[in-house]
Amino acid sequence: MDPKKEDRCVFCEIVAGRAKAHRIYEDDLSLAILDINPFSKGHCLVIPKRHVPWWHDLTEEEVESLFRVARAVSQKIMKAFSPDFVAIYARGRRIPHTHIFVVPTYGGDVLDRFFNALEGFQEATIELAKLKSEEEFQEAADLLRSA
């Protein structure tokens, strides 16, 4: 790991206590903070304390911690804000330090409309339609099972 990269990572700065954040909950391996660009009130991010760009490169212990903390924060969100449910997703393209979005979600809100639009796109797009043939499903399943 390039130490210079970690020095410039805002999440590493937050974990180290050198950058400001609204810390909500943590354990030894993960930290939950409020997202500075919330989709809804109480929107949190859960990050591993170690600098790991992609979530699938985390250790078993880090994955367990990350999801345990995400669940604990989701339960806090349900108690504090009573949303319809709490959505989680991981992307992490903008800041290369794994983060799970933990978002209180209400029918018709921004995130709900975004995912509804994405699902519409997923179902209707011609370029994706070719992935729906039995041959494509079989090939994908074979490749995944043997990977």
Ligand SMILES: [Zn+2]
């Ligand atoms: Zn980092």
